[in-house]
Amino acid sequence: MSGDAQMSGDAQMSADNPTHPAAKGEGIGARVRRKEDARHLMGRGRFVGDIRMPGLADVAFLRSPVAHARILSVAKPQGHEDVVFAAEDAPGVGAIVTRSTLPTYKLSAYPPLAKDKVRFVGEIVAMAYAPTRAEAEDLCEAVAFDYEELPAIVDCDSGRAAGAALVHEAWGDNLFLQTSFDSGGVDEVARTAPIRVEKRFRTARQCMHPMEGKGVLAYWDFQANQLVVHTSTQVPHMIRTGLSETLNLPQAQIRIAPPDVGGGFGYKCLLQPEEVLVAWLALTLKRPFRWIEDRREHLTAGANAREHEYVITAYADERGKLLALDAEVCVNVGAYSVWPFSACLEAAQAGGNLPGPYIWPQYRCKTYSVATNKPPFAPYRGVARPGVCFAMELTIDAIAAAVGREAADVRMENLVPASAMPYTNITKKYYDSGDYQASLATAREMIALDAVRVRQQTGEVDGRLIGVGFSTYTEQSAHGTKVFASWGTPLVPGYEQATIRLNPDGSADVKAGIHTIGQGLETTLAQVASEILTLPVSKIRVVLGDTAATPFSTGAYASRGIVMAGGAVSKAAEKLAERVRLLAAHLMQCAPEEIRFENGAVEGRNASLTLEEVARAWYLTPEVLPDGVETGGLEVTEGYKPDVDTGLFSYATHAAVVAVDPATGATEILDYVVVEDCGRMVNPMIVEGQAYGGVAQGIGSALFEESTYDAQGQPLASTLIDYLLPGPTELPKVRISHTETLSPFSAHGIKGVGEGGAIAPAGALVNAINDALKGFGATVNEIPATPERVLDAIAAARSAA
Amino acid sequence: MNAITLTVNGRRVSAQVEPRTQLADFLREELNLTGTHLGCEQGVCGACTVLIDGKPQRSCIASAAACDGADIRTIEGFDGDVVMGELREAFSANHALQCGFCTPGMLMSSRDIVTRLGACSERTIREELSGNLCRCTGYVGIVNAVHSVACGKTARGGAVAVAPVEAVAEVAPAPSASASPSLALARSVAEGAAAPAGKEGWTALSQRVHIPAPPAQVWPALKDMNLLARCLPGAEVTAFDGKALQGRMVVKFGPIKAAFGGDATVDFDDAAQTGTVSGAGRDSGSGSQVKGEIAFALAPEGEGSALDVTLRYRIAGPLAQFSRGALVQNLVGHLAGVFAGNLSAQLSGAPMAEAPASLSVWQMLKAMLKGWFAGRKS
Amino acid sequence: MKPAAYDLTLATSLPDAVAALGAHEGAKAVSGGCSLGPMLNLRLARPSLLVDLRRVEALRALKRSDTHLEIGAGWTHGEIEDGVVPDVTAGLMARVAHGIAYRAVRNRGTIGGSLAHADPAADWVSTMAVLDARLVITGAGGTRLSRLGDFMIAAYTTSLADDEILSAVQVPVLSATARAGYHKVCRKTGEFAQAIGAVVLDREAGLARVVCGAIEAPPVVLEATSAALLKGEPVERVADEEVEAALAGHPASFRAMHRAAVARALNEVGA
Structure with missing residues (x-):
């Protein structure tokens, strides 16, 4: 497989970004196989649902069947009153309230068990426990839930309309937050700009779908006196902090011990009501309880x-040089603000990131x-950027069409050039390093743009249209x-910490509070430690996430894991x-600065010792050490953050060739390059894996995935037959080319990579679809670009013609 | 509880199981074989794939009790298996797993592909793997891993056709009137701006019933709720005082059966010869709720009468929450025909056609509603 | 979600199964359970009793006459795909079977179960229509035969009585020169069809049949198109018109996909 990926890295190194030492051993840059794999391949991973415990009870939830209603009564089944709980039965459960200091932001109180009103289909009305999930579900069915329906707000327009029903009455409107940015000169440009392009874009509501859903198991540990x-x-x-707030329990009495996590993508960076309720049951009844989210x-x-x-008006000159962007963005964020990221992150990111890599x-x-009667909003892989990238990239193509030029040329001329780096853009994003134009040029070459243009001229035998x-x-x-402090939400990351310990046997333990969710941190953090200590990865044990064993971390989100935790491990x-x-200098009788690490050993002037021998001296034969030895021992905790808080900007160009079937509306991806x-890549294999997986999810957004709702807020996609996840035949054989432009601001020049793959596909694919449809004059402006939407676009263009 | 005995990873296991316990839950909860994962319980994602009698199957939709006597093999049963060993090595070498949740099911299907098909193209591997969803890898590493193991392998011996028993052909069925069903396809429409207050977003279906009897004769009969109920198979009036009506409706749609109990209010305008029946019901099983209104207006038509019936409905809860609801529209067309036929027959004194079991206006109600909500989104 | 409670009986003969279905209000027959299983888990299907047919030997019978092959309802899609069930349909059935859902489903799901479920988008529904197969239905009073068009009344709705079982299908033995076309429009491999076109052309037997399926209703036989096909006349236009007429009232995109499916199936037989 690695044959598919081209390594063209070092060509991009420049004087500003000094060439890194070539990867050696299993350190940074090596394609090391993952430490995580063995247990999963044997079927011996341990996910929440795999944990067994005597007396474990299963919890099920009765959820609202309607989107918006006043609760009249919740009647528990007779004879089962002690195992069924409504809001009044759980007075110790506090509402989930997420603060933010952003102006205009309004607080929502999200009660884990609904109080007074239900605000979306699926909101928890009651819970029940039983020896099995089936029996717990039986109990939920026997609860009589009586309510008075209220008008449901399901879209932004109706939510913003005058006199709209109110999701939160006390607010007076349905707006969680309004933001605005104005550089001041848009109107002036509008008066004179030769090219004006107006577009409307929409992106569908989606579910994140880690293959393992959410799950939680809680019990009271009498020995530790801890939940x-x-x-x-x-x-x-962060979950420990959040549970402490909602359960009013000191953090010292809470231990979060996350097991294997079957994918996250943002879905699992929230404090969920189910998490609060299962913890409350365990705290209150001192028994083990669990809830395993099902797909429905x-x-x-x-x-x-x-x-x-999006409503976008863009201004450009006759050549497509960008002059001004005027935009309005509405985000349908659902009923409640999630903890800790709030309902604001999406729009705040959208407004800030819309200009993208271009000079505006x-x-x-x-x-x-806009608050609506839909489930709350979580920061899904890429957060707002898949949406803004889609809107921006289609806008660029629309401008190119308006000036009659090749879109790739217009794109190229408006990208921030490498010579301008580091560059502060119009919204004060500080692009630390990179050559965006080079990535576009390489993509153009790899996708063979000129050959595609020739092929379009000749047409396809099967009648499909190439784009x-x-x-x-x-x-x-x-x-x-x-950055986070400016939003004033409960989560503000500071110095990421890691602990590293050399053990008596010469192996090392790395401990970090961040968690592994499939992104391979057990391996890559070991590689970072290996880079410095030169131990093989197999001798470095990585312990993650457990609040009882690891230093504090705000967690795995925002493509920060390898930058932050990697930096901390490196420093430690x-x-x-x-x-x-x-120690070794004493043992080998040389100066400390003469000592080099090599192959898990320390080399002195004339001698060498294995790390095991050094560790043995400290732990087991301390009599060989001199008086006045450094007493910190062989365990270190260090904190780290990059030199800037503004982030390290990874970047990419994606390019796609599609074949659109004008008879069925079907889109096939013929080629896809990244x-x-x-x-700096710590493990290129894992970087590629992140790119492949991100692209897969981005293709899902672009072509398949959609959580449909009816006018009353009833969700219509309740199974994986209704909600289509792309499978192996729907996804292309993605070709990747890497460059490595080091960040000047981070340890080892590392930048984050977790989210990027998911950001660009909708832009590349829908631009390709619209390129294919240009003969009809048809454009698709909404994702997913389903066959129906493609056919409708063709039909609309034909009837307009 | 059913007593079962089956073989799991070569070990004989006897147990008492509830029929509703699926094989996956039995393996995980009773036998602690937690390598079989539950990803959707809808038979789609493939995480629960195990071998049943040597063939990969979904353990989330196979009742453990129905597997009595079967030979089951889970991911934990392949520790010494050579092909599985090669796949495990290839999966790791090709970065074919990230979170690892889909991996056991993915390995089950991969081993089947490699042993059944031997060396095969990447395209074939992708097709054969399409019953296993992965959310992390984009399948790139998985496909490459399977391809690398399949290379050089030969397919297991081809399937042997079973020889049929020679038999005399049975008498062919009488040809149907038309080879294709000719159903009146009543199409529901969304209520737009013209919807009555409070009914915005409901679904409405209008049907005209022709009755060979004058309005003067038909109108009194129309006010007979028991008669109307008889035209709506599955409907039952349990109490009616001329205004308030209590009833029960059984809804059957394929294997889905719901019993809505509820109350309705009946209004007649004798002068205009119009009326409405409006009410709400709840299916105690699914917790789904349905609201509906039947409005009718009678008018002369030649020697007889024309009855315009408008049904308006909406449903909430699990029964409403599917995107393939458009299917139900077809049933609606059929049921509307049955209803109209029965009504016409009743009001004109003709014998009523034999009603299909458990068909009801509530069926139409739910059906149309679902059809509209789901089917016609752009 | 886990199913609501139900009882389960493992029938070993057709009379046992029929008797069990007749004796219990709310009883339901199940074979592979690939359609029913998810509905059970979602608690949408809530039978009082499931009568499992997997041990009924009679449902695994294969009988051959001069004109028909009778395939017991209990044969799986996978067995038809692999040719364990011999093919008499110019390869149509094996090919259709290969395209049903996924291998793990094909290994368990049965042809009889799929037909009895009567999902308009299911492949066997359109396939039996285009083959003009006879469905063998067994009840307390013996067996009866039905064509697909009579058997399937509406989506998910059949003429099966509560105590009847679809026990076999009789598919016609096509000539050696017969050709079949089948085109399915699907958003994903294994996903339900958005549109199906199915064609059988057996000039030796004087037979041509064209079916438009996955129409949210029982499939329709395109009579005029079939006639034109048999005569060797151009079919493209008549097929388009017939599909348009059959699907009047459906959205344009829906009609377009069905026109394409039928046209491509016709193309496969050289029409």
Whole structure:
């Protein structure tokens, strides 16, 4: 497979970004096989649902069948009153309230068990427990839920309309947040700009679909006097904070011990009501309880993402040089603000990121975060950027069409050039490094744009239409303290910490509070430690997430894991190496600075010792050490953050060739290339895996995935037959080309890579579809670009013609 | 509880199981074989794939009790298996797993592909793997891993056709009037701006019934709720005082059966010869709720009468939450025909056609509603 | 979600199964359970009793006459795909079977179960219509035969009585020169069809039949198109018109997909 990926990395290194040492051993840059694999391949992974415990009870939830209603009564089944709980039975459960200091932001109180009103289909009305899930579901069915329906708000327009029903009465309107940005000169440009393009775009509401849904198991540990919560989460230390707030329990009495997590993608970086309720049961009844989300719950009740609407007016000169962007963005964020990211993250990111990798001299944007009677909004892979990238990339193509030029040329001329780096864009995004134009040029070459244009002239034997599309984006990764503090939400990352310990047998333990959710941190953090200590990865044990065993971390989100935790491990390992040098210098009778690490050993002037021998001296034969030895020992905890809080900007260009069948509306992806740069790659195999997986999800957004709702807020996609996830025949054999432009601001020049793949596909694919349809004059402006939407676009263009 | 005995990973297991316990839950909860994962319980994602009698099958939709006597093999039963060993090695080498949740099911299907088909194209591998969903890898590593193991392998011996028993052909059925069903396809429409207040977004279906009897004769009969109920198979009036009506409706749609109990209010305008029946019902099983209104207006038509019936409905809860609801529209067309036929027959004194079992206006109600909600989104 | 409680009986003969179905209100027959299983898990299907047919030997019978092959209802899609069930339909049935859902479903789901479920988008529904197969239905009073068009009344709705079982299908033995076309419009491999076109052309037997399926209703036989096909006349236009007429009232995109499916199936037989 690696044959599919082209390594063209070092060609991009420049004087500003010094060439890194070639990967050696199993350190940074090596394609090391993953430490995580063995247990999963044997069927011995341990996910929440795999944990066995005597007396474990299963919890099920009665969920609202209607989107908006006043609760009249919740009557528990006779004879089962003690195992069924409505809001009044759980007075110790506090509402989930997410603060933010953003102006105009309104607070929502999200009661884990609905009080007074239900605000979306799937909101929890009651819970029951029983020895099996089936029996717990039987009990939920026997609950009589009486309610008075209220008008449901399902879309942004009706939510913003005068006199609309109110999701939260006290607010007076349905707006969580309004933001605006205005560089001041848009109107002036509008008066004179030769080219004006107006577009409307929509992106569908989606579910995130980690293959393992959410799950939580909680019990009371009498020995530790702690509530122990095994939860499938990306942010274990934050969950401890959140549970402490909602249960009014000191954090010292809560331990979060996350097991294997079967994918996250943002869905598992929230404090979920089910998490609060299962923890409350365990705390209150001192028994083990669990809840395992099923797919129907995920599809109809779990947090969603992506539902955006854009109204864009763009101005350019006759050559397509961008002059000004005037935008309005509405995000349908659902009923409640999630903890800790709030309902605001999406719109805040959308407004800030819409200009993308382009130079926009003037920019104005208003955003509206509209409360509706739909499930809350979670920050899904890429957060707002898949939406803004889609809108921006289609806008660029529309401008190119308006000036009659090749879209790739117009794109190229408007990208921030490498010579301008580091570059501060119109919204004060600080692009740290990169050559965006080079990524586009490489993608253009790889996708063979000229050959596609020739092929389009000759036409296809089968009557299908060929189209090519591009999409270039930046991925702000590992943005930090100041950025999050400006939003004033409960989560503000500071210094990421890691602990590293050299054990008596010469092996090392790495402990970090971030968690592994499939992204391979057990391996890549070991590689970072290996880079410095030169131990093989197999001798470095990585312990993640458990609040009882690891230093605090805000968790795995925002493409920050390898930048932040990797940086912390690197710093801790350097410190440990210093300590080892001091000991070894004494043992080998040389100066500490003469000592080098090589193959898991330290080399002195005339001698060498294995790390095991050094560790043995410290732990087991301390009599060989001198007086006045450094007493910190062989265990170090260090904190780290990059030199800037503004994030390290990875970037890529995606390009696609599609064949659109004008008879059926079907789109087949014939070729797909990714030219990406995430700085120094710790493990290229894992970077590629992130890109492949991100592209797969982006293709899902572009062509398949949609959580449909009816006018009353009933979810219509409750099974995987209704909600289509792309499978192996729907996804192309993606070709990847890497460049490595190091960040000047991070340890080892690393940038984040987790989200990027998911950002660009909709832009590239829909641009390709519209390129294919240009003969009809048809354009698709909404994703997913289903066969029906493609056929409707063709029909609309024909009837307009 | 049913007593079962089956073989799991070569070990004989006897147990008492509830019939509703699916094989996956039995393996996981009773036998602690937690390598078989539950990803959807809808038979789609493939995470629960195990071998049943040597063939990969979904353990989330196979009742454990129905597997009595079967030979089951789970991911834990392949520790020494050579082909599985090659696949495991290839999966790791090709980065074919990230979170690992789909991996056991993916390996089950992969081993079947490699042993059944031997060396095969990447396209074939992708097709054969399409019953296993992965959300992390984009399948790139998985396809490459399977391809690398399949290379050089030969397919297991081809399937042997079973020889049929020679038999005399049975008498052919009488040809139907038309080879294709000619159903009146009543199409529901969404209520637009013209919808009555409070009924915005409901689904409405209008049907005209021709009755060979004058309005003066038909109108009194129309006010007979028991008669109307008889025209709506599955409907039952349990109490009616001229205004308030209590009833029960049985809804059957394929294997889905719901019993809605509810109340309705009946209004007649004798002068205009119009009326409405409006009410709401709840299916205690699914917790789904349905609201409906039947409005009718009688008018002379030649020697007889024309009855315009408009049904308006909406449903909430699990029964409403599917996107393939458009299917139901077809049933609606059929049922509307049955209803109209029965009504016409009743009001004109002709014998009523034999009604299909458990068909009801509530069926139409639900059906049309679902059809509209789901089917016609752009 | 887990199913609501039900009882389960493992029938070993057709009379046993029929008797069990007749004796219990709310009883339901099940074979592979690939359609019923998800509905059970979602608690949409809530039978009082499931009568499992997997051990009924009679449902695994294969009988051959001069004109027909009778395939017991209990044969799986996978067995038809693999040719364990011999093919008499110019390869049509094996090919259709290969395109049903996924291998793990094909290994369990049966042809009889699929037909009795009567999902308009299911492949066997359109296939039996285009083959003009006879469905063998067994009840307390013996067996009766039905054509697909009579058997399937509407989506998910059949003429099966509560105590009847679809026990076999009789498919016609096509001539050696017969040709079949089948085109399915699907958003994903294994996904329900959005549109189906199915064609059988057996000039030796004087037979041509064209079916438009997956129309949210029982499939329709395109009579004029079939006649034109048999005569060797151009079919493209008549097929388009017939599909348009059959699907009047459906959205344009829906009609377009069905026109394409039928046209491509016709193309496969050289029409």
